[in-house]
Amino acid sequence: MIDNHERADEPYEPPEELGGALEGANLASPVYDAGDLGALTSGWKLALKSFAENRLAIAGFAIILFFILFCYVGPHVYHTNQISGNVLNSDLPPGAGHPLGTDNNGYDELGRLMIGGQAALEIGFFAAAIATVIGSLYGAISGLIGGFLDGLLMRIVDVILAIPYLLIVLIIATRWRGTVLSLSLILGLFAWLVPARLIRGEVLTLRVRDFVSAARVMGGSRRRLIFKHLLPNALSVVIVNITFQVADAIIVVALLGFLGFGLEYPHVDWGDMLANANTALGNGYWWLVYPVGISLILVVMACNFIGNALRDAVDVRLRRR
């Protein structure tokens, strides 16, 4: 694989003069006395390997993939009418024609699960993306600039973080029409605080690392330090964070739906489907509760699995010495 490896297999010839292990005076030909190099593995490959070896992460990926197919391809295969309900068919138990029964408006539960999943996944993803983008920029700016502005920016984070997230999101949700976009915005606009703190901390530790100092000694511009060294190294933290953000956003949007502040009828999210779950259970309509609940848990768990595995993988890459 590399020439140095082959060298190691040859018997080592003792030089005539002891101590000649260093052919010090011979400058023309370089001396490869630095020892063997280990097997070639790139950083991302190593991370990928560690990730791939994590069975939970693979399961997580499979679950997410399944639900993406289920929610987006499913409706093209399994056609149901989700536009207008049919009260005559309401609350049917699972059976012929309706594998998962129907809800109290007579919508087919399986078909509803598919389009509700679309909303959950979309809101989860958009909200996480908004939160991560805002948080990363905010945190990076705060950490890079430092000084008074950093103190001010972080106090602002303290203030917003002190207000319970769910409360503020609910208050705003009462005012806005519940669409996928508006809910993503509301969630994202109040969820960026944690990533902001995370990125700032990462930037602060990276800033004093020797490799950044080395680039400064070379005369590297501020721009270069930020874009070539700080941000690429902080990126892994951002990526790990996204997955957890998706999981959190899906849970919160489910809470909103459960409390009745989710998407506007007839649009539906998994949380909205559970808004009357308590009554449904009381009436024995279990099919209106468990399929949705289990889907929800599976997707959130899958995101958390992936997040944990990514975090470990990134750690492996950085810690391996």
Place this chain on the structure above:
Amino acid sequence: MTRVLDIKDLSTHIRLSKSTVQAVGNVDLYIDEGETLGLVGESGCGKSITGLSIMGLLPPGGSIVGGSILLEGRDLVGLPEEEMRKIRGNDVAMIFQDSSSSLNPTKNIGDQVMEPVMLHRGASKKEAYDRAIEVLELVGIPQAKERMEDYPHQLSGGLRQRVMIAIALTCDPKVLIADEPTTALDVTIQAQILRLLDDLKSKFGMSILLVTHDMGVVAGRADRVNVMYAGRMVEATTTERLFDEMRHPYTQALLASIPKMDQDNSRALFSIPGLPPDLTHPPQGCRFRARCAYAQDDCAESEPKLVGDSLHVAACFHPVVGGPLREDQMLTLKHAASYHGVGSSDEEPLLKVVDLKKEFPVTSGAILRRKVGSVHAVSGVSLEVRRGEIFGLVGESGCGKSTLGRVIVGLERPDSGQVLLDGQDVYAKRGKELVKLRKNLQMMFQDPYGSLDPRMRVASILREPLAIHKIGTRKEQEQRSIELMGEVGLPKTALERFAHEFSGGQRQRIGLARALTLNPKVIVADEPVSALDVSIRSQVLNLMKRLQGVHDMAYLVISHDLAVVKYLADRIGVMYLGKIVEVASGEDLYANPAHPYTDGLIKTIPLPDPRGERSKKDVGIKGELPSPIHPPSGCRFRTRCPRAQELCAQEEPVMRDFGVGHTAACHFPLIEPVQLLASKGSTQSS
């Protein structure tokens, strides 16, 4: 003499998630009563695991897979945990390397020392309390009674290490295992702790297993020495014989690769090529074979067993004859002097530092950040580095030497003073001109892990300086990288790799290559080898020295290790608490130190020479470095100086001449200053 500890054929493995490290393999070792046994080897050779095996405190995944550990005839291997607990801290005690993390931060000193007595001796709280004070006094803790209520973070590093020793001694152990007990400490404190261990050994009548990587430490303190390499015991004998008549080539090579104080620095250090083997897949045959100058075919076929008499055993088919390597057996290194020569003292110096000051504010408060004091890191330092010269800067940790280095390369702004490169003030420049000037001033860092961007391939790391200064086309830049890799002894294929794929020594080489990329005039090297093992250290030192000669650069080498600095440098500056106290050529400094601090520093350094070490009378420098927030008045060294008088507290000594290029700042120097000689009417003028 009775045999207190007798280890036979011990093998310890550590199971990791996917592989098993054969950390210790078939190791034999014994300690007699009242004896100090030195267990020496490089990191990862299994010496610490051997110590932990005795204690039954192996890390997760670790287990003893064979052999026996007899403590006064009783086998500790396979002893139930409950029985083992009665032995730990009672019959066998252990002290660890890092006292700052080894003491429980939330328990006071008294409680931590009292614990073992109450546990093993069934002592009452009162008895334990008295015993704790007694032991704390024995280990030299002043006002032990008041210190009982203190928490570890309130003590200095040296005192903490003493507390750890006190904990180990409370129950009069038969064997004390000291795992690198002084590695985390400064040389001056190291000498004090080693002396203390020696005193305590006779007072308590115990045996000591001294685990260390430092040949100098065992030379003075051990009765016998065992050398380990790659999980195997390779040689065991008395300390004198090991240093004078070693048999194993590894021992010989290891000793030869340590720079000594009287080393001829025009010759290359002996260095062992390559790296120790990976113990998850240990090689067939002799494990040192691949790096051994004496190896022959049979070394690959089978593994040598320990052979010899009761006094001296070694595991080698082709043992060394004739003792240590002589200097004339080593190659002459044509270094700086012979290529280009050092600039003369009349010439304008290449790098000039004038009255540099740097303080760090100590603040308190979250919003207002009131300044409550300042750390006087560098307090008025002036120095000159000439063209083609290596200037060494030594001092204990916290003396401000690293800060000085960072200020010189522009990582920190000085509060006052100048840094002149080729007569141009670095801090007067701005923008493009500064960047241009900086090209000539590069740096090599201490931490081989932190100094390379983990997200970049070596090729990008080496190209970066050229890219920043927009030198050459991409092709030319790549060509330059290949060239540089050759210069630092790494194959071209290494360019495609990431930093984490290299060993520590290889990373330091890459760091050096990066510093070389721009052909700078000066490289500031901050502790370039202190993170490396002895055998790797000499490789890097040789490389640094060779490249300096080839490229006609000057180095400013910063290190706590006087021997390293002495080997590398033409001239040396000694720094103490933010000030330079003495500057002289290496030879001059070593032979005729003027400042008592320099003298003490030279005396404290443990030398790999048993006779020299044993003949040392005092511990060199007493006490510990005062806080740089409130440095002592007058001469900053006076609080620890044996020669200090009233004048030293009142007046700060100025730099005086003690010969050509030899200056020191002391009121009561060890040798007479030059002008004094002149004023006495002496005809001598040197």
Place this chain on the structure above:
Amino acid sequence: MARWLGQEIEPPRFCIRLHKEGKPLSGYILRRLGTSIVVIIGISMIAFGLLHIISSSPGRAVLGLHASARAVAQFNKANGYDDPIVVQYYHYVVQLLHGNLGYSYKLNQPVTSLLAENALRSLYLSGVSLILAILVAIPLGIYQAVRRNHLGDYLVTSGAFTFYSMPSFFLGLLLIQAFSLSLHIFPAEASQSVSVFGVMADPRAMFLPILNLVVIQVAGFSQYMRSSALDALSQDYIRLARAKGLSQRAVLSGHLLRNALLPMITLIGLSIPALLAGNLIIETLFNYPGLGLMFYNALLNEDYPTLLSYTLIAGVLTVVGNFIADIAITIADPRVRLA
């Protein structure tokens, strides 16, 4: 000296002792208090700002859609809602300082009295579940750390992971299905008693909501405790404690516990917003008349003064919680106390 169970007890370790070399603690606490006040002022600005943006014309809200524009303007003028925003904020703060959180036009009641009515019942629910959760999570986390990568650890981790990935109401639904609908052991509705003593007297009715909150919190706390304990376990002082010959129990209780608890204190301080959010869901699900249910009803009524007052109180509680946690850390950690 006090005697307790026949053992001599030292004066409590964690009483604040001003050490001879330590800086006076009061300075640190004062500074920390200053920061907290700044944050609280920030929260009041946000609460006020939101109230202003969302419900900019309270007159319209109070008088309804059919009221004339003049009547609305008159109402706003009479109540100072057309003053410049700074003046309005000033009045708002003055009112806050007098303990007046605003007026719920929907319920025709001052918000302060509304909050006071419900606060105790919520405090009971949150307090009991928080204490139980801490008591369960700490030993559980330590157990997991000690038995790392063994079956017990895997089981607890999987359980925690599942509960952590579950919306809190869904766990509640499962509990209702199991204990109430199927087994008929506990009622699906929490105690409706007006007085908090009445609630306490009815533990059966409170069992499910409390269990629900405890499980959700344990899922988070225990995993944090596990990593904190793992971190402490890998420290050198644990190795030294073992080298002294201490038993596993003595090592854990004497050396690990306190060190591993330090980060937990901060976490518990930080978990107050989650606790309040949890209350909102659980009280709604179990129809328990506390602050959470009050908030839910206010949401349905679009009763903004109530909503934002509660948000303000929640924010202040969070700040106070963090402040208390900081002081607790200062007391428990000699490195902070005697820095």
